[in-house]
Structures are given as structure tokens and as C-alpha cells.
């Protein structure tokens with residue numbers, strides 16, 4: 581009886597999944613149900629819409645509806661599938677790391693633009709390979725920023741720091757998955773502390789960095805109640821909150837970056853939705869030049885970039 585009750589086809593499974601997630605007010609509920617079904621049956625999106633009448637094995641249907649229930653109860657889809665796409669690459673995610681967000685792709689775009697402009701200014705017109713470039717990613721989490729840049733700049737070398745050893749374990753698996761483990765070196769430390777005085781770090785950055793990128797935690801604890809519960813209850817606090825106001829970490833990160841960047845080195849920081857007025861004044865004109873702000877698709881000032889004098 582149980583077996584018969586669980587026999588279903590693709591169309592019915594999707595419709596039922598949509599209905600349960602809509603009922604639970606899950607945002608983007610059709611996408612969530614599709615991703616969960618794809619994850620369980622190991623097919624792609626084209627297949628599910630070209631085979632709506634295909635029967636789903638009873639065990640798969642059971643697994644799918646169990647995931648739908650967990651999603652309806654608030655667990656993020658990415659924690660149920662264990663993955664998230666970023667910059668066209670698939671990353672392992674767990675509850676130990678921030679789920680990579682689409683707006684963070686602007687950090688990659690700005691960093692590549694700035695490096696490209698620098699190359700042009702230096703009179704080099706070949707495609708950017710990153711030859712000789714040393715790049716730092718502070719608060720690497722899943723490793724998504726460093727890995728996306730490593731894929732774009734196949735000759736660059738990287739250091740990536742995080743205060744969370746659990747996050748670094750996920751980032752290490754992601755660099756192996758993407759074949760860039762030999763070019764990204766990890767350090768467990770507070771911001772760039774390890775680079776201000778450690779001989780080991782100095783070996784990885786003997787002359788300082790050409791580019792420093794960071795998407796630090798920037799949500800204010802006082803805003804916590806306004807977060808969606810699936811974020812507040814399922815993503816790591818250390819990855820979300822930058823302090824009571826949110827922008828506190830930038831006050832240490834920017835002067836540390838000034839010490840670790842080469843002359844003409846580039847700093848690219850992701851910002852919280854209201855961080856700009858507090859963060860921009862930290863870039864004093866005696867140290868930084870060419871300050872630029874890039875808005876995200878929602879017109880929120882999302883990326884702050886500057887050049888070290």
C-alpha cells in the first residue's frame with residue numbers, strides 16, 4: 581500500500597511540490613521544487629520538462645517529498661542539495677559557509693575590470709592571465725570569490741583567509757573540485773592578521789598583494805529580526821553579522837589592506853545595503869585613489885573599489 585501510494589510521475593511530483601512550498605510561503609517555490617527534484621533524480625531541467633509523464637521510482641519520490649517537507653520547514657534549498665552555482669561554477673555548500681549570492685559576482689566583475697585597466701595602463705594588451713599576480717581573499721567562506729578569480733586568471737596565485745576552520749574545510753574541498761588547489765593557500769586568521777607578522781604568510785606574499793578582495797560579514801545584529809528566517813536560522817552567524825551596526829569590520833580591514841597591498845594594488849570590497857556612508861570615509865585620500873562604487877541590479881551600492889597610492 582505504501583509503495584502504491586508513492587508512485588508518481590514527474591508532472592505530479594512537481595505540481596505537488598509547488599503546492600506544498602507555496603502553501604509554506606517559500607520564496608521562488610517553483611525553482612526550489614525543481615532543484616530538489618533534479619537533485620533526487622539526477623537529471624537536468626530540460627529532461628524534466630520533456631518527460632512530464634515519466635514515472636519516478638518510489639524511493640526517489642519518497643526522498644523528494646522528504647526534501648520538500650524540509651524546505652517547507654525553512655531549510656535552504658542549497659543545504660538540501662549541498663550545492664550552489666556562482667560565476668557559472670558549482671560550489672559545495674554546507675551550513676558552515678555562507679551560500680554564495682548572485683550580487684557577489686559584481687566583486688569578480690569589478691576586480692577583473694580593474695586588473696584589465698591596470699594592464700592597459702602598463703601597455704600590455706594580451707588577455708589577462710594573472711601571470712605574477714598575488715591576490716588575497718579575506719573571509720573566503722566557500723572559496724567562491726578566490727576560485728572564480730582563479731578560473732579567470734589561470735596564472736595568478738592566491739591566499740584566502742577565514743576565521744572559521746569549518747568554512748575553510750569546505751573551501752578546501754571546493755578548490756580541489758575546481759582543480760585550483762595548487763594556487764590557493766588558506767590561512768585561518770582574523771582578517772589579515774596572519775599577514776601582518778607571520779613568516780609563513782610572508783613566504784606566500786613576499787612583496788604584498790596586487791589585488792585584495794573581500795565580502796566580509798556586514799549585517800548589523802540590530803537588523804537580525806528583519807532577516808528572512810531561513811537566513812537567520814540556517815546560515816552561520818559569523819558569516820552574517822559584522823557587529824551591532826554591521827560595518828564594524830571594515831574599520832580594521834581597510835587599514836590592514838593598505839599595509840598588505842602593493843603600491844597601485846587594488847582593493848575590492850562588497851558592501852551591505854546601507855554600508856557605503858560608513859565605509860567610504862575610511863578610504864582616506866592620503867592612502868587611496870580612484871575610488872569607485874558599483875551598484876547591483878537592485879541599484880544598491882554593492883561594491884567599493886580603490887587603488888593603493
Ligand SMILES: C[S@@+](CC[C@H](N)C(=O)[O-])C[C@H]1O[C@@H](n2cnc3c(N)ncnc32)[C@H](O)[C@@H]1O
Pocket residue numbers: 677678679680681684718719720721722723724725741742743744747769770771772795796797798818819820
Ligand atoms: C559574508 S561571508 C562571505 C563568504 C564568501 N567570501 C562569499 O562571498 O560567499 C563572510 C566570511 O568571513 C568570515 N569571517 C567573519 N569574520 C571574520 C574575521 N574577523 N576574519 C576573517 N574571516 C572572517 C566568515 O567565516 C565568512 O566565511
